[in-house]
Amino acid sequence: xxxxxxxxxxxxxxxxxxxxxxxxxxxxxxxxxxxxxxxxxxxxxxxxxxxxxxxxxxxxxxxxxxxxxxxxxxxxxxxxxxxxxxxxxxxxxxxxxxxxxxxxxxxxxxxxxxxxxxxxxxxxxxxxxxxxxxxxxxxxxxxxxxxxxx
Numbered sequence: 001x002x003x004x005x006x007x008x009x010x011x012x013x014x015x016x017x018x019x020x021x022x023x024x025x026x027x028x029x030x031x032x033x034x035x036x037x038x039x040x041x042x043x044x045x046x047x048x049x050x051x052x053x054x055x056x057x058x059x060x061x062x063x064x065x066x067x068x069x070x071x072x073x074x075x076x077x078x079x080x081x082x083x084x085x086x087x088x089x090x091x092x093x094x095x096x097x098x099x100x101x102x103x104x105x106x107x108x109x110x111x112x113x114x115x116x117x118x119x120x121x122x123x124x125x126x127x128x129x130x131x132x133x134x135x136x137x138x139x140x141x142x143x144x145x146x147x148x149x150x
Contacts, residue, residue, distance in 0.1 A: 007105040019067035040065040042072040071102030
């Protein structure tokens with residue numbers, strides 16, 4: 001199952017695409033803290049899952065961060081990426097890409113992105129507030145409307 005299918009299944013099961021509501025519904029505690037230059041992180045302690053979000057970033061950044069960290073919680077529940085990054089030579093790039101893809105799949109529906117199918121990718125990236133490669137990934141999976149509305 002790819003991330004878009006996984007996100008669709010989660011949204012159907014919990015009737016929301018809001019990352020804060022999803023986290024709460026599946027038993028993940030979201031906390032807001034002063035994290036300096038870190039946007040957020042996910043960890044698990046004694047089988048309890050936590051998403052830590054920097055309280056000093058904007059509401060939009062907090063929402064994306066929550067969606068990204070929710071991706072880690074679902075896709076990589078046992079991985080400790082801060083530990084791996086600091087103490088090993090293991091590359092966590094693949095996990096970060098997967099979490100970013102999970103976030104854009106969760107936050108931006110095909111319906112919402114219809115108007116951006118024919119526009120330059122830079123416009124879609126700006127609308128979503130993400131990098132051009134991440135916008136390219138998301139826009140490639142947008143299914144166009146099957147009929148035009150009059």
